[in-house]
Amino acid sequence: MRDYDEITAFLGERGPYHWFIFFLLSLSIFPNGFGGLTILFVGDVPEHRCLIPGNLNLSEAWLNRTIPLVQERDKLQYSKCSRYRLDVIMNLSATFPDSDSFNMSEVEQEPCLDGWEYSKEQYISTIVSEWDLVCDNDWKTPLSMSIYFVGVLVGSFFSGMLSDRFGRKKVLFGTMAIQTGFNMLQVFSPNWEIFCLFNFLIGIGNISNYVAAFVLGSELVGKSIRIAFSTMGIGIFYALGYMFLPLVAYFIRSWKMLLFTLSLFGLLYIPLWWFIPESPRWLLSKGRIQEAEAIIRLIAKKNGVTPPTVIFTELELEDLKGKNVKSFGITDLIKTRNTRAITVINLPVWMILAIGYYGLILNTPNLHGDDYLNCFLFGASEIPAYVATWIFLQKLPRKFTLSGTLLFGGGVLFFIQLVPSNLPILTTVLTLFGKFGITIAFAIAYSYTAELYPTVIRNTGVGMSSMASRLGSIISPYFSFLGVYHEFLPFILMGGLTVFSAILVLFLPETINIPLPDTISQMQKIKGFKGTFSNCCYFQKNGTSRENNTIVIKEEEF
Template structure:
């Protein structure tokens, strides 16, 4: 019912409002804050449950301190370092070379931890790497619930209500997690915080994409992703300064309580209001935006919207008596939308798996783990500006294909670099993160452009939540390196090659208006094929 209004009227209205008016800037500023916070929330488990130095406790020798005088004959070495999990069996209560049987090893039952900060130390997770990495897996598995849930709330009740709800959940469960007294309490709160609050970023992103016309989407996405990167870098800086995961959680989650006030101060998405037939409210927001931007919207642009509102007012009782059909189910019944949904989900899985995998494994690189993480995060800024420069020039498909394949080549090439070439390895590592970031940023824009408005966030949430299979498995990739050091990189490269090939089956969306109905979304494939044949 709002299809004609949305396509014909709204893009013209947005064009007349301008891309950088006061209304747009103020709303974007509000949207950017939860995006900045999301950068910290999505990766905090890396420092919260980071691996630290520890060794077996040898009770009869502990009074002597950490010295090689007794460590050499009490603790075996693995790859030139003292073992974390094994010690030589003791023959007695003395701390002498003869008191240990260096011909065999036994597993540790207690540990001596370094002064480094981590839940590993607080909850005695020594030599339980699976428990440590599960913290990140619990966090990311929560997104399987959060993204569809937030998508349903957003598409049914409004974007700002979904954003405010998610922010409140971040505040409650994230802040509470800092008071965890056990490992079980920690992972349960980790799951609940992500499971109910992680949809804040995708909701803010959808609001931003619906706030501007086709020409402003790529620039808006670049700004959002840049703030997300600043969040990542701020996280590493705070973790480095504080050296206390509990204080870190309290500092980063407290501001999320402010975002809950967006329920009263943020303007609802005009495009969403129109898709719900609430044209009178949409007109009020448009007039408010025009007043703030000091522009006059032409009657010609407003006419379709006013006409549709009058029609709805006249036939209100008739419409109310008609049975309501699920738009989501109608969308899923379309074979084109179904195939597109499956393909976009795999593209998302690949992006999250490689993106988070490289971020997580960066703290294992030689050197300062905080600086390494900052560098791997900082490389996303030029990657996002690359998106801004190339997406509107070369199109979405071409950029995605090139970046997926390039990421695959770089990740696999890490396997062939000599281990003593630290700077070469870091350079290739950063280049791999750069290319997958370009792909990830492009996927966010691309997916928002191939689905209709009335189910856009629901379908985007399906892709994003399915894609979290990748981010859920990513925290476990350091365990693969225990079997074969280059196995994570090989997995990353293989996934990226498959994703690059799948992009060939998708339509091009450059300079196309956002589809507002299922028919509009299906028509994209026909238009894309027509342009290709021409």
């Protein structure tokens, strides 16, 4: 019995229409590159200090002494969260006209009872200056991003089910509308709580849109270009969106105008509805035979090939509509000793990957140099990272490539603390290299995990791993938040965890040049370092090529 790929082999794999769909679906990912990362500029903390009411009868000299000086990061600067008691200052100003003649260390301090004044040097406004998310409320800024990632977690859970039920195309454009609509509404948030609610909903739309585009593309493009689609296509357009964010933010310094301007780009994708078809595979699974056949004939026409008079025989139609098979669930990931060991290793590795990837992105404002240039360079680093991933997936062993890139990325981050304080640019460069390594590792992890699990639990295995990464992304804002208190602490923690995950990966079996397992009994066994290494070398030497069998399942990275 022929499967779908055999039945539609007459379409070819690299026809003009395949590349057309490749480009359009990759283009639809462009807004995802900046959708979740706007908090870098929208939620950045401007320079600030306590507001001193303008109705005080104080000389300029005494006004300058109302804010205490504190030591922060090896330099003396005005306190951001306290001031000297104004009633005492008023009495002192009357007694000591010369402010320098009095030792201010004896004056009691108080919090910023009248609010704060914010520097306009870099931003006209951010959500921090809008709702005073500083001092006792500084925890709200990283929580804003964590809530977005909670939305991503929820979207990851439901996007696959929605796509299977309502169709890839409807979910793709429906979630794109959700993402665009709530981005626009977020501009009108009356308070921080409503802003976070919209952030949650945007997170749901962002990841659901990404997953739908990936699945639809995987089912429409030819088998031989699926790896390129998930790396060179989706990955690079995501990176281009990431690079686009600082370019727009540089010219628009108001958080409301920035969000509104970026949300308008979603409207440009409305015409794609008439150019991107539904997945014929999904239509066949729902018994919509005529619609599926019409799309297949359209693809044949666009590719310049003549379809057969009868595409599906009656017997094949019955087979394509599905068979009664045993169902598998989450518990099957831990039922056997081997699946349990692989799952127990996979979950923390994926969580650490997300902590490192998003933690570095969100730590961008804490780095030396221009925030906009640093953000652009971080986005640009993803392009060679995805190109490298595409090259690595063709021939190199999965386990040692993944472990090596994790070791490289984590090692670079861990040793940033040794950089002399007079070389801050070197810290930024090393951070860039660290993110480059972690980005490659994140992209490889999708392919490697899909190859570790058999067909019967592959989606479940990749799905649970992805859920673990979402948990990592939820706590990642607080890793970057630690940089406010200690410059190198985020790098020490993220670097140490990433090196630890590189060691964990070495316990996993190799999968290159080994046929994809269909059943749990066919899975590779965990044998330890020596057994795994010899197994890897044997298959590299004697195995057959697996390029066309490689599965890459890539969701949002941002």
